[in-house]
Amino acid sequence: MSLTAATDGAMPQQNWLDKLGAAHILLAVALLLYPLVASDFFLTQIAGYSMIFGVLALSLMLLAGYGGMLSLAQITVAGIAAYAVAILGNNTSNVLGFGWPWWIVVPFAVAAAAVSSALIGWISVRTEGIYTLMITLAIATATFYFAQQNYAIFNGHSGYAGIHAPVFWGIDWRDPKPFYYLCLGLAALSYAAVLYGSRSTFGMTLQAIRDNPRRMRALGYHVTAHKVFAWFLAGILAGLAGVLLVWFNGRVSPGTIGVDVAIDVLVIAVIGGLRHPIGSFLGAIVVILMQTFAIDIVGAERFNTLIGLVFLVIVFVSPDGILGLWGRIKPHFAQESLRAGP
Amino acid sequence: MTENLAANRLQSSGAYALELDGVARHFGALVALSGIDMRIAAGERRAVLGSNGAGKTTLFNAVTGDFLPTAGRIRFFGEDITDLPPHERIRRGLRRTYQISQLFKGLSVLDSIFLACRGVSRRRFSLLRPAAADVNMVQARSILEAVHLDAHRDALVATLSHGQQRQLEIALALAGAPRFILFDEPAAGLSPTERRDLVAILNALPKHIGFIIIEHDLDVALRVADYVSMMHNGRLFKEGTPQEIEADPEVQQIYLGGKHG
Numbered sequence: 001m002s003l004t005a006a007t008d009g010a011m012p013q014q015n016w017l018d019k020l021g022a023a024h025i026l027l028a029v030a031l032l033l034y035p036l037v038a039s040d041f042f043l044t045q046i047a048g049y050s051m052i053f054g055v056l057a058l059s060l061m062l063l064a065g066y067g068g069m070l071s072l073a074q075i076t077v078a079g080i081a082a083y084a085v086a087i088l089g090n091n092t093s094n095v096l097g098f099g100w101p102w103w104i105v106v107p108f109a110v111a112a113a114a115v116s117s118a119l120i121g122w123i124s125v126r127t128e129g130i131y132t133l134m135i136t137l138a139i140a141t142a143t144f145y146f147a148q149q150n151y152a153i154f155n156g157h158s159g160y161a162g163i164h165a166p167v168f169w170g171i172d173w174r175d176p177k178p179f180y181y182l183c184l185g186l187a188a189l190s191y192a193a194v195l196y197g198s199r200s201t202f203g204m205t206l207q208a209i210r211d212n213p214r215r216m217r218a219l220g221y222h223v224t225a226h227k228v229f230a231w232f233l234a235g236i237l238a239g240l241a242g243v244l245l246v247w248f249n250g251r252v253s254p255g256t257i258g259v260d261v262a263i264d265v266l267v268i269a270v271i272g273g274l275r276h277p278i279g280s281f282l283g284a285i286v287v288i289l290m291q292t293f294a295i296d297i298v299g300a301e302r303f304n305t306l307i308g309l310v311f312l313v314i315v316f317v318s319p320d321g322i323l324g325l326w327g328r329i330k331p332h333f334a335q336e337s338l339r340a341g342p
Numbered sequence: 343m344t345e346n347l348a349a350n351r352l353q354s355s356g357a358y359a360l361e362l363d364g365v366a367r368h369f370g371a372l373v374a375l376s377g378i379d380m381r382i383a384a385g386e387r388r389a390v391l392g393s394n395g396a397g398k399t400t401l402f403n404a405v406t407g408d409f410l411p412t413a414g415r416i417r418f419f420g421e422d423i424t425d426l427p428p429h430e431r432i433r434r435g436l437r438r439t440y441q442i443s444q445l446f447k448g449l450s451v452l453d454s455i456f457l458a459c460r461g462v463s464r465r466r467f468s469l470l471r472p473a474a475a476d477v478n479m480v481q482a483r484s485i486l487e488a489v490h491l492d493a494h495r496d497a498l499v500a501t502l503s504h505g506q507q508r509q510l511e512i513a514l515a516l517a518g519a520p521r522f523i524l525f526d527e528p529a530a531g532l533s534p535t536e537r538r539d540l541v542a543i544l545n546a547l548p549k550h551i552g553f554i555i556i557e558h559d560l561d562v563a564l565r566v567a568d569y570v571s572m573m574h575n576g577r578l579f580k581e582g583t584p585q586e587i588e589a590d591p592e593v594q595q596i597y598l599g600g601k602h603g
Binding site: 196197199200201202203204205207208210211212214215216217218219220221222223226229 | 406407408427428429432433437438440444445446447448449453454456457458460461462465466467468469470471472514517518
């Protein structure tokens with residue numbers, strides 16, 4: 001994991017077209033043309049939903065893959081953005097709902113998520129490894145129960161309903177095709193930002209802190225501040241995912257931010273692989289497909305067993321997830337990308 | 343900004359780069375350091391000798407703040423830095439290397455040195471990729487040449503040989519206008535040829551940069567140092583010129599004769 005997250009540092013200078021990569025261009029064309037062949041169900045319930053959870057897993061990949069910080073609170077951060085959309089915008093639950101326009105609501109919701117994430121990070125960066133996981137699990141659980149029991153802000157266990165995606169330029173952005181392109185646009189933007197940022201100064205400091213925090217202190221870095229800033233950035237991604245999620249569902253309730261969902265996000269990120277941002281989206285597609293179709297294969301009572309088994313097999317065969325599997329199928333490929341220097 | 347502050351401080355500071363007053367460090371009942379008094383002039387090169395467990399590395403950890411001393415005061419160019427966190431000490435011009443290499447195995451050699459330069463500079467949180475002409479990148483490339491690692495600039499640190507990792511250790515300490523460096527056994531595990539290179543690199547450092555070197559290899563230590571301090575059981579017990587130390591019978595008995603490793 002740690003070895004490979006930074007391998008693109010070894011790439012020689014190329015022009016922008018080469019840098020973009022043939023694989024990325026092919027993928028972009030395929031995704032742009034996908035609505036021509038896909039049904040509405042596959043556009044939103046599968047593709048759109050996968051991209052939302054892909055962005056959410058990406059926020060975890062940023063923390064865990066580059067920063068070495070595991071979190072179970074990403075869905076909590078997304079939930080804060082989702083609740084903010086319900087509270088600041090319109091809902092039909094007759095509680096709060098300030099009715100602000102979407103272009104004010106969205107920045108506020110994402111900012112609230114980012115600040116909350118930074119706060120969670122500030123609390124948890126004193127710990128490492130399994131202890132970070134435990135603290136973030138505690139925060140996720142506490143937030144879930146608080147949301148369930150608080151009626152003044154969170155409207156208790158029923159939460160908020162009747163939240164609609166914006167309508168502008170004559171387009172209802174919750175219609176299947178517009179919603180698909182909205183998710184695709186934000187997912188692509190998030191993916192490109194993380195990929196670019198991984199080689200930025202801050203991205204390098206984060207990976208260096210993951211590898212050796214003590215040395216980073218001895219080079220003049222305020223390690224805690226860098227970690228908290230990483231949480232802030234991850235919070236922006238999780239916040240974006242939360243906004244899309246509440247538009248997708250049309251509602252938000254404590255069930256949206258339950259511990260089972262928190263674990264789903266971790267499973268997606270681990271199944272996909274933490275060594276490259278694309279892993280988050282691969283993992284999301286696999287898990288969402290399984291969650292959708294496992295019921296048809298093994299029945300409603302056993303579908304979680306099947307998902308668990310697939311997770312076990314993938315992690316057992318390849319600790320690096322699907323990305324690691326790819327490396328095994330194409331060992332030469334992996335070697336090329338790992339080889340460093342001239 | 344940092345450089346200007348450093349320059350101002352240099353003018354107003356006294357003649358000493360480093361002053362230790364009664365510095366002690368206890369680990370529970372174990373006394374790792376006790377009552378260390380030390381004065382090191384700006385630009386002075388000091389060797390610290392002593393058997394394993396004498397407290398040499400603990401002394402370094404106290405000075406850099408990796409582990410805070412339990413008693414005593416530390417001044418760096420006249421400023422009391424005893425209570426400053428490590429990164430603040432580094433930004434004031436202090437540097438160190440580690441006995442066991444502390445590197446970033448997932449980063450390339452050039453990026454590692456770049457981070458070392460950026461650590462005492464501005465834009466540490468920049469979300470932009472550094473350009474090839476970035477001032478810290480230019481600094482990093484010149485340090486890369488100074489420690490003879492230019493052939494491995496894009497190699498991942500994890501793929502470097504032991505000797506190259508030791509060179510990178512030194513490169514990280516040379517980044518960003520250091521004023522005083524702590525070298526913790528820089529020659530550990532190096533071949534005779536690499537040791538000669540190391541002596542050349544240390545002797546080629548600008549004269550205003552002082553350092554303390556912990557080194558078991560006297561061929562290295564006594565060749566780069568102006569003055570030698572001997573440590574034993576957490577205390578300083580003798581100081582002198584390299585010649586005096588080499589000739590001292592007590593020193594020979596404790597350290598040079600019965601070498602502990």
